[in-house]
Amino acid sequence: MNIRDFEYFHQLVKEKNFSKVAQNFSVSQPTVTLAIKRLEEEFETTFFIRDRSHKELLVTPSGYQFDAHLKVILNELTIAQKEALRAKQEKLLFGLPPIIGNYFFPNIVSKLIATGLIEQLETKEAGSQALLKLLLDGSLDFCLLGSLEPLTQPALKAETFAQTSFKIIVSKQHPLAQKKAVYFSELKDERFIVHNEGFIHDKVLKLLAQKEHFRPDVIYRTNYVHVLKSMVASNTGIACLTDIALSPNDDFSVLDLLDEHQPKFLLSIVTRATQVMTPAKKQLLDILHDTVYHSPLGKETKQ
Structure with a gap:
């Protein structure tokens, strides 16, 4: 053979x-x-x-x-x-979805600079589902990923460190801005701004709409959360967004979802089960652990 x-x-x-x-x-x-x-x-x-x-x-x-x-x-x-x-090149390939990256990466990168690992790091930004495929085929070493269910594939070693909720965001000029919470069924006639396929948010919108037996009117798709936010703020449409993407400076209204059995946004550190930890990989993993568990989200999970 x-x-x-x-x-x-x-x-x-x-x-x-x-x-x-x-x-x-x-x-x-x-x-x-x-x-x-x-x-x-x-x-x-x-x-x-x-x-x-x-x-x-x-x-x-x-x-x-x-x-x-x-x-x-x-x-x-x-x-x-x-x-x-990669072992010859001494590279560390790290996958990071944009929303999770905006929340965690500033603290991660400062530690990478302090330890000198920043020279070995190459990052890839994409949706969590797209990054998961790259991790499984060996194109990435580590990822911070979002998911709706725990990542239990035998080929993976995943550690869930936090979970968050999904919110509905609308312009301050939108009639719904007067409310604090809505049922998703109330949104069947709305226009949606959505992340591209490969992002968890696209999957969440489909799940919520399927449960209420309607197809959402998607008028625009984007990879960029700042584009999505600006279009919502200008009253072009509404969006469904995890609360870790929200900021006190956002110029729109945020509504809770009242539906029972809502999907949760799980955050995990993920690598392949067969991956051997070199000193550099172990150091990167330690930095990830230290960063996520000292974040407000990680502290809530530990409590």
């Missing part, structure tokens, strides 16, 4: 065509055929059946089962290659 045999096999399950797999890897078709034969002999089973009457290749149940294992193996090998390269 060799890694290339695994790659041929995985691609063949997807393509179900020897010629396409051979073309994809720039090898001859007999090369792919022999690789599959080697695997079938090694595991003493049949992974593929040629249905010559219909001119198609069928994957057997054992073939699909083997491919499920190969996906994990090939992904781990890809991660290992990325980590080996």
Whole structure:
């Protein structure tokens, strides 16, 4: 067995065509055929059946089962290659959603400067769901992530350190500004400013609207919380926003949600379960712990 045999096999399950797999890897078709034969002999089973009457290749149940294992193996090998390269470069790749970053990163960066780790750090800003995918494929080492449920995937090591609520924000000129709280059902005729897909806020809006059986009228999407806030302040639309994104200087009104069983915004420090802690990674993790647990949110969680 060799890694290339695994790659041929995985691609063949997807393509179900020897010629396409051979073309994809720039090898001859007999090369792919022999690789599959080697695997079938090694595991003493049949992974593929040629249905010559219909001119198609069928994957057997054992073939699909083997491919499920190969996906994990090939992904781990890809991660290992990325980590080996980063070890040579002495880089620490850190994922940070914009809202969580605005709240925590100023305190984190001051400690990184003091310890000298800032020279090794490369940050990636995106929505929590997008960053989670990058963490799982080995493109990031650590993340501060938001989620609606605890992150319990076997491939992850996640530590939830706080949870917050979601609020509705409206312009001070909006009729709802006279209220202190609303049910989400009262918002079915409103226009919404929303974060792009890949952000937890987009998912929350969909969940709340689905529960009330209406589709929200989304008039604008953005990656930037300051753009969202300014559009709400100008009465272009309303928005749903976690309260850690709110500031005393915001020029709009904030309403509580009265609905029962509202989603909560969970904040977690996340890394891969297989990640080996180098001294630099351990130092970064210590800084993250110290920062989040000494924040007002972290202190509330500890109490």
